[in-house]
Amino acid sequence: MLTYLQIIAGIWIVFMILFFIPALRDGIPVERRSSRYIRWSFMVALAVVILAIVLATYEPDALVLRVIPGSPLAGMTGIVITLAGLGFSAWARYHLGRYWSSMVMIKVGHQLIRTGPYRIVRNPIYTGILIAFVGAAIAIGELLAFVALVIGFASIWVKIKAEEEILLEKFGEEYLQYKRDVRAAIIPWVV
Structure with a gap:
């Protein structure tokens, strides 16, 4: 019998396959890439590795401390929330269409998307x-x-900050107006 975590992992695998396959078909030439994101990503990853080494050295049991009791309710809640989140991302990916990229970049002919979940939050895939x-x-x-x-x-x-920088450079006042219209970058009505 599958565990809750195996089910969640399977959901993620299906999501990633469905998320990336259209990108293979929709290749558009790149107008501009951001190198800033790559530098910051490296620094975040390095900080995580250092933190993990320190914790493993001084408090090896701290990270396996159970904060939510293992139960069928927790497992099913996790599955439902995972499905809801990835469904929201998939909806956003559909609206972004051929302009989606895993890296921070502007593609030739890039348009600012303001439909679907982009009316609720500026970065719905990340949400x-x-x-x-x-x-x-x-x-x-x-x-x-x-x-x-x-x-x-x-x-x-x-990554959002790097994307905002490149979008502002490309779209100028149009992007600033979008930020005024849709205030939340990632959490609707909050942040």
Whole structure:
């Protein structure tokens, strides 16, 4: 019988396959890339590795501390939240279409998308992914999962800042107006 975590992992695998396959078909030449994101990503990853080494050395049991009791309710809640988050990301990916990229870049003919979930939040793919991370953390129930959630949020925030910089450069006042119209970068009506 499959565990809750195996089900969540399977959901993620299907999501990633469906998310990336259209990108293979929709190759558009790149107008501009951001190198800033790559530098910041490296620094975040390095900080995570250092933190993991320090914790493993001085407090090896701290990260496996259970903060949510393992139960069928926690497992099912995690699955439902993961599905909801990845569904929201998939909806955003559909609206972004051929302009989507895993890296921070502007493609030739790039348009500013303001439809679907982009009317609610400026970065709905990341919103959905973070929701899915919350689902996984609930199902796992250990402190390490919530630490990973915070690290995931920080790395996504770095990427959002790099994307905003490149979008502002490309779209200028149109992007500033979009930011005024849709205030939330990642959490609707909050941040």
